[in-house]
Amino acid sequence: MEEVDHLAHERNKAQFDVEAMKIVWAGSRHAFEVSDRMSRLVASDPAFRKDNRATLSRKELFKNTLRKAAYAWKRIVELHLSEEEASKLRFFVDEPAYTDLHWGMFVPAIKGQGTDEQHQKWLTLAYKMQIIGCYAQTELGHGSNVQGLETTATFDPKSDEFIIHSPTLTSSKWWPGGLGKVSTHAVIYARLIIDGRDHGVHGFIVQLRSLDDHLPLPGITIGDIGMKFGNGAYNTMDNGVLQFNHVRIPRNQMLMRVSQVTREGKYVQSDVPRQLVYGTMVYVRQTIVSDASSALSRAVCVAVRYSAVRRQFGSQDGGPETQVIDYKTQQSRLFPLLASAYAFRFVGEWLKWLYMDVTKRLQANEFSTLPEAHACTAGLKSLTTTATADGIEECRKLCGGHGYLCSSGLPELFAVYVPACTYEGDNTVLLLQVARFLMKTVSQLGSGKQLVGTTAYMQRAEHLMQCTSDVRSAEDWLKPSFILEAFEARALRLAVTCAKNISKAPNPEEGFSQLSPDLAEAAVAHCQLIVVSKFIDKIQGDIDGMGLKEQLQALCGIYALSLLHKHLGEFLSTGCITPKQAALANEKLRSLYAKVRPNAVALVDAFNYTDHFLGSILGRYDGNVYPKLYEEAWKDPLNDSVVPDGYHEYVRPLLKQQLRTAKL
Numbered sequence: 001m002e003e004v005d006h007l008a009h010e011r012n013k014a015q016f017d018v019e020a021m022k023i024v025w026a027g028s029r030h031a032f033e034v035s036d037r038m039s040r041l042v043a044s045d046p047a048f049r050k051d052n053r054a055t056l057s058r059k060e061l062f063k064n065t066l067r068k069a070a071y072a073w074k075r076i077v078e079l080h081l082s083e084e085e086a087s088k089l090r091f092f093v094d095e096p097a098y099t100d101l102h103w104g105m106f107v108p109a110i111k112g113q114g115t116d117e118q119h120q121k122w123l124t125l126a127y128k129m130q131i132i133g134c135y136a137q138t139e140l141g142h143g144s145n146v147q148g149l150e151t152t153a154t155f156d157p158k159s160d161e162f163i164i165h166s167p168t169l170t171s172s173k174w175w176p177g178g179l180g181k182v183s184t185h186a187v188i189y190a191r192l193i194i195d196g197r198d199h200g201v202h203g204f205i206v207q208l209r210s211l212d213d214h215l216p217l218p219g220i221t222i223g224d225i226g227m228k229f230g231n232g233a234y235n236t237m238d239n240g241v242l243q244f245n246h247v248r249i250p251r252n253q254m255l256m257r258v259s260q261v262t263r264e265g266k267y268v269q270s271d272v273p274r275q276l277v278y279g280t281m282v283y284v285r286q287t288i289v290s291d292a293s294s295a296l297s298r299a300v301c302v303a304v305r306y307s308a309v310r311r312q313f314g315s316q317d318g319g320p321e322t323q324v325i326d327y328k329t330q331q332s333r334l335f336p337l338l339a340s341a342y343a344f345r346f347v348g349e350w351l352k353w354l355y356m357d358v359t360k361r362l363q364a365n366e367f368s369t370l371p372e373a374h375a376c377t378a379g380l381k382s383l384t385t386t387a388t389a390d391g392i393e394e395c396r397k398l399c400g401g402h403g404y405l406c407s408s409g410l411p412e413l414f415a416v417y418v419p420a421c422t423y424e425g426d427n428t429v430l431l432l433q434v435a436r437f438l439m440k441t442v443s444q445l446g447s448g449k450q451l452v453g454t455t456a457y458m459q460r461a462e463h464l465m466q467c468t469s470d471v472r473s474a475e476d477w478l479k480p481s482f483i484l485e486a487f488e489a490r491a492l493r494l495a496v497t498c499a500k501n502i503s504k505a506p507n508p509e510e511g512f513s514q515l516s517p518d519l520a521e522a523a524v525a526h527c528q529l530i531v532v533s534k535f536i537d538k539i540q541g542d543i544d545g546m547g548l549k550e551q552l553q554a555l556c557g558i559y560a561l562s563l564l565h566k567h568l569g570e571f572l573s574t575g576c577i578t579p580k581q582a583a584l585a586n587e588k589l590r591s592l593y594a595k596v597r598p599n600a601v602a603l604v605d606a607f608n609y610t611d612h613f614l615g616s617i618l619g620r621y622d623g624n625v626y627p628k629l630y631e632e633a634w635k636d637p638l639n640d641s642v643v644p645d646g647y648h649e650y651v652r653p654l655l656k657q658q659l660r661t662a663k664l
């Protein structure tokens with residue numbers, strides 16, 4: 001049968017080279033090729049089918065995930081895939097599994113906090129998956145407050161061991177992914193106690209289950225914490241509960257890069273800052289920013305394609321109705337999300353670079369950039385996951401009623417994505433970390449200390465505190481210098497106002513607490529500035545390909561000006577711009593929407609997603625939505641029989657009874 005591309009007319013309108021944009025999106029030609037190859041490998045293999053997830057029971061679902069993870073590993077070994085290829089393959093399998101925590105947290109925790117000797121022993125096993133590990137930090141009673149963890153690791157000098165113990169119900173480990181049913185080992189975070197003295201939270205490698213029969217080792221109670229939000233979704237993961245009853249581990253299983261315990265039971269703190277115990281979180285938060293661009297771009301791809309297919313109203317003389325993507329309200333909701341997907345991609349790339357840079361410095365015992373790396377990863381994790389979770393839900397609404405069907409792919413994407421606002425640090429808690437960093441920076445203004453990195457703009461405080469924008473025409477709003485100045489002035493003024501108000505409080509802690517809602521807003525303003533400025537940097541760098549720069553400039557303008565519109569109150573009340581300039585920004589925004597409109601479908605094609613990965617009938621590449629939706633409905637198990645199970649017990653008697661009542 002001939003394949004029809006229902007979106008061909010949209011693709012023909014594109015004013016830029018889509019193939020070149022695919023490379024920009026992927027980050028490099030090499031990254032594009034790896035992604036492209038791995039996504040096709042997964043899509044073409046029926047073993048990775050995923051369209052039945054919403055209808056499987058938890059047990060079937062979970063077993064299916066185990067099968068896929070084992071099969072993925074088999075393919076990785078058979079095809080001699082590199083680490084990069086293997087991680088892409090797992091990404092395209094698109095099903096949360098214990099392997100995410102093994103490769104994403106267990107291995108990095110050992111790498112970052114273990115000694116060379118520990119690397120030698122544990123990483124060798126972990127790389128071959130001869131042991132499977134998870135990251136067990138959170139407890140029933142404490143997640144955000146890591147210092148409040150209750151699990152203890154008490155040194156026993158007689159046997160040269162630590163005794164790991166859960167002294168209370170609330171000290172039960174609770175949430176770690178992969179823990180519930182699969183992990184054989186874990187990095188456990190526990191309070192180090194030596195000779196009755198509490199040295200705070202440290203990481204320990206603990207074996208949980210037998211490598212022979214998978215039974216929990218003596219003293220260990222372990223299980224799954226139960227069903228989570230949505231069908232399918234994150235229920236493929238065995239988030240677990242774990243209690244220790246005086247479990248003994250050898251002394252050399254404490255992760256000892258940051259601090260050590262000697263044979264004599266002496267606690268030795270190296271020059272490395274204590275915060276490196278939190279290093280794995282910095283690493284994962286950085287990867288979560290890239291994940292945000294993947295999840296948002298996926299939802300946007302569905303919503304853009306479907307908005308071009310869907311028609312509603314406006315038919316004259318029997319002609320076709322209006323494509324909903326042509327409604328300006330649809331554009332004003334959709335295009336800022338399209339722009340955000342690109343923005344998060346680029347800021348994610350930059351954050352990866354920042355993380356690599358700080359890692360190199362740490363290896364050379366240079367720790368000065370750690371606070372900034374923490375603030376950037378925490379803040380951008382918070383900003384991008386909040387925007388992505390909200391954005392996926394908006395995309396569902398943009399698809400009208402059909403967006404609510406599981407076959408649109410959007411409900412599952414939302415359900416699987418939304419915990420990103422909580423895990424790896426609650427988004428509000430993380431914003432307050434950024435705010436602390438900002439307050440410290442503000443307090444140093446005027447002290448002569450050179451500000452570098454993402455706070456360098458504060459160096460120009462004198463100018464930024466009193467400047468008014470020079471924007472005179474709508475066109476001016478496309479100039480990077482005007483955009484940057486407005487965002488810098490707003491961020492700085494919000495931060496300085498907070499600092500002033502804090503100083504009026506009886507003490508700084510009380511002030512910080514009273515002002516925390518404003519501080520969170522100041523942190524958001526600072527993070528939005530980072531995203532905008534990295535988008536601008538990207539465009540000012542090397543970008544080859546017909547029309548690419550123009551499209552990216554339009555998207556960058558949309559990202560910045562739609563934020564300006566959304567947070568207009570802040571820009572106006574801080575006096576950074578005037579109401580007239582705000583109106584000009586809106587005028588520019590409207591013209592940018594018109595500019596992006598003919599390119600919208602091509603801009604989502606540039607994500608290079610296969611139909612398998614998208615998992616959405618509404619987002620199909622060929623736009624053949626209606627016949628496929630109709631076909632799909634009949635596949636629902638409820639349609640296996642014409643008369644449903646339960647009819648004879650519950651429906652028929654009702655109908656009969658109504659008949660009798662009617663006779664009365």
Ligand SMILES: CCCCCCCC/C=C\CCCCCCCC(=O)SCCNC(=O)CCNC(=O)[C@H](O)C(C)(C)COP(=O)(O)OP(=O)(O)OC[C@H]1O[C@@H](n2cnc3c(N)ncnc32)[C@H](O)[C@@H]1OP(=O)(O)O
Nearest residue numbers: 094095096100143144146147275278282374416423424425
């Ligand atoms: C359709 C299918 C689709 C499928 C798609 C697949 C999707 C799958 C994708 C992806 C899978 C991902 C799987 C998820 C996995 C999740 C895993 C977890 O959740 S692991 C648990 C995380 N737990 C937290 O994050 C706790 C949050 N809490 C904290 O981080 C800290 O406790 C914090 C930041 C709140 C600090 O608390 P304080 O106030 O008690 O701080 P003090 O410990 O005293 O430290 C203060 C000093 O340390 C610095 N600091 C804090 N954290 C730092 C850090 N991380 N690095 C460096 N410095 C840090 C601070 O700036 C401060 O510095 P100064 O003293 O002011 O100079």
Ligand SMILES: Cc1cc2nc3c(=O)[nH]c(=O)nc-3n(C[C@H](O)[C@H](O)[C@H](O)COP(=O)(O)OP(=O)(O)OC[C@H]3O[C@@H](n4cnc5c(N)ncnc54)[C@H](O)[C@@H]3O)c2cc1C
Nearest residue numbers: 135136137138142143144175176177419422423424425428
């Ligand atoms: C799907 C999923 C997977 C997870 N995987 C893992 C894992 O593999 N390993 C692991 O160790 N953990 C894991 N977690 C746990 C996760 O890291 C924690 O849930 C997270 O850090 C939030 O902590 P909490 O649950 O204690 O939230 P809480 O801190 O109890 O938050 C509750 C509310 O209190 C607010 N709040 C808390 N403190 C403050 C404050 N100081 N100021 C203002 N407001 C505050 C928060 O904003 C929030 O609104 C996972 C969680 C989920 C949902």
